[in-house]
Each structure stands twice: as C-alpha cells, then as structure tokens.
Amino acid sequence: MMRPTRLLLGALLLAAASAQAQPAEFAACLSGLRAPARAAGVQDASFERFTQGLQPDMSVVDKLNVQPEFSTPIWDYLAGLVDDERIAEGRAQLQRHADTLARVQQRFGVDPATVVAVWGVESNFGQSFGKYPLVQALGTLACNGRRQAYFRTEFFSALRILQAGHVAPERLVGSWAGAFGHTQFMPSTFERLAVDFDGDGRRDLMDNTADALASTANFLARAGWQDGQPWGFEVKLPAGFPTSGEGRRTKRAMGEWTRRGLLRVDGSPLPAEAGPAGLMTPAGATGPAFLVLRNFDAIYSYNAAESYGLAIAHLADRLRGGGPFVTPWPTDDPGLSRAQRRELQGLLLLRGHDIGEADGMLGEKSRAAIRVEQARLGQPATGRGGLLLLKALQPR
Ligand code: CA
Secondary structure, eight states: OOOHHHHHTTOOOOOOOOOOOOHHHHHHHHHHHHHHHHHTTOOHHHHHHHHTTOOOOTHHHHHHHOOOSSOOOHHHHHHHHSOHHHHHHHHHHHHHTHHHHHHHHHHHOOOHHHHHHHHHHHHTTTTOOOOEEHHHHHHHHHHSSTTHHHHHHHHHHHHHHHHTTSSOGGGOEEOTTSOBTTTTBOHHHHHHHOOOOSOSSOOOTTTOHHHHHHHHHHHHHHTTOOTTOOSEEEEEOOTTOOOTTOOTTOOBOHHHHHHTTOEETTSOOOOTTSOOBEEEOBTBTTSOEEEEOHHHHHHHHHSSOHHHHHHHHHHHHHHTTOOOOSSOOSOSSOOOOHHHHHHHHHHHHHTTOOOOOOOSOOOHHHHHHHHHHHHHTTSOOOOOOOHHHHHHHSOO
16 A cells, blocks of 8 residues: 555656665665654664664665556556456455454444455455565665655654564565555554454554454544445446546535436436445546545545555455446457466467566566567557457467
8 A cells, every 4th residue: 555656657757777785875874864763762772673784675766766668557457456366265255254354344334345355455365465574675765765754754663563563573574665464554554553453462464364454444444434335336427428527536416416317337326325426437438437435535545546446446346246347448458367367478488488487467578578479460569468469379
C-alpha cells in the first residue's frame, strides 16, 4: 500500500542516473540520523543495534527513479489480479479462516470477502511479502534519492517497531519501498493501525494471519467503511451518455442517476436506498462503467489508484460468487491471467528465448522476447503480452 511508485506513474522528469553506493557518505548520513531518531523515540541502543554494519542497497534508489516502459492497460492489470487461481485460493482462505473473519467482522464491521480480497491483492494471501530487508531499504532511501524526508519518517518508524519487539529484525523484510507483511503496510501505517487480534501482546503482520486480517479490517473501518453497504456495481449507460466531468469523486444521489437513465448492468433499476455514488469509466465510455460508493473510497485509500480499488472490489464480488464484468473491455486483445502468462512464457522458452523461469510475471526479459516474436509475426513490437500473441504462438 502507498507505494511511492504508484504516485510516480506519469512523472516525466526524473534523474535517471544510477547512483553508486558510497559507504562513507552513507555512514555519515546514518550517524546524522541518530539525534532525530532519538527525538522520534528510537533509543540510542536500539539505533545502534538495528543499524550496526548497515550497508546501503542502491538498487532501491533505482527503483524509486524507474520510469514505466508503458502504462499497463486496465484489462491487463485486472486479468492478472483477478484470475481463476486467485478466486479459488481466496474462496479456500475464506473457509479456512471463517471463524477469525467472522470475529473480525463483528469487531470492525468489514465483511470477510473484502478483507480476503485485500489480502489476495496485497500479498497473494501471504505468499508474496517482498524480499528487501526493511531497515536497509528505508535507511538507504532516507539518505539517498528524492524523497528522503518521507523515508526518514518510515525508517524511524521501522526502528520503533523493532524496538517494541513486534517483529524479529531478520523477519522485517518487504517491498523495496518499505511495505511489509500480509497487508503490505508501511511502517507508519503499522504503528497507526495494526492490531494484536490474537492477544499475544505483539502486532505481527509477518507471521500471524489473525493479526493481519484484523489490521486490514481496522484500516478499512478507519477509512470510513460502512458495513452492509456495497462498494458499488457495474451499470449500463444510456447510448451517448456524457461521461466527461464524471468520476469517483463526483458523487450524485442514486435518484439522480436513475433520472439520467442509468440501470444496473443486468437491466434492473438502481438500488434507491444506496448512498451517493460517482461514475467511473476506467476504459472510457465504451468499456465497463461503475457507480462507486463510499466503500470504494475506503478501498482506494488503502492504495491510491482506482485500478487497484477496482481489482479489490471485483475480487471481493467474485469471492462472493459474482461473475465477471458484463460489458467487455474495449479491446480485441484481452489481458492474460497468470496461468496464461506462464503458458506464454513456456512458449517463449520453447522458441529459444532466454527468459528464465516461467513465473507468470512478464518482466524485462519476457517483454524483450515478446517484442522479437511480435516483430516476427508482423505485429507492432510493443512488448505487451496479450491474448492475440498467446494464440499466435500456441501450437496448432
Ligand atoms: Ca498478535
């Protein structure tokens, strides 16, 4: 959550020079942080203990500066996050943790499917935490790069978490930007909102599922979640409906949307009792359209991207037994599920491309191989793996 990359999408002017680690400067910076850390509640002994011998990892500064090669179409983003595997796994987790989730709902007023959907998107149900030691990553970013003040706060926060003994130092690993655990909280978010739900005295988002599920629910509750209300729903727009000026934040009463001719996507009337809603058309007026309510904003605050919010909201619906969106995305080249991405990578390997393991993530090597194959097939060499390329490479 709150990964700085998301805030940077679209930023054009970035210092691209790859910085070199300079141990002496880093050591000087760290010792300069000792006094402000003390003022922020990190005792000298803790600072010493947790930063002793710390070396910078300049790869995280490169990550901070990375410019996306292209912006991912929303249908690619959703196809990977809400696929059959994640739906099946999420349903299994709903059963497995049914008792905990029921108690979480009782205390925080957030339903099981929503909590599990966040968990599934944030860490693939606890299977993907990131691999960066947090003190090293945050210490590096506190002393290097463009957002040192922000990361300094998170660095001190991580040191306080260790000082309090919530997580063992060697277990505190996460994303390059400092999000960690089942819920991918930033350290400051952990301090504000993490919950000790199993009552063992520690707030443990690395190794304790109950603490993690409750912490996610607490986050959403504090962000204004209203139990029993929908996040929103897919709608059908009248032909030629003007969508310009509409959006998540332009909330209108349900009655006004009804007067303007909107229906639920199955043709039934809008629910009159539902609260004010904004109209989201993430792929333009010809793609799927959604009325989103206050609960969508709560999800959005977990990670400020509408595509992210839609992935969680839709996954939650699918976990409850709902179907895919009715209106197709406006493309003739739909996105790939993770299983299809692995299949595509297998086909690239068969064709002799050295792309490493077929892990379902289309990284740089996969995209380079895709460009070669697209050129060979006479397609635009975009490096994007979609259904058309997969089908073209499948044996006949
Ligand atoms: Ca606990």
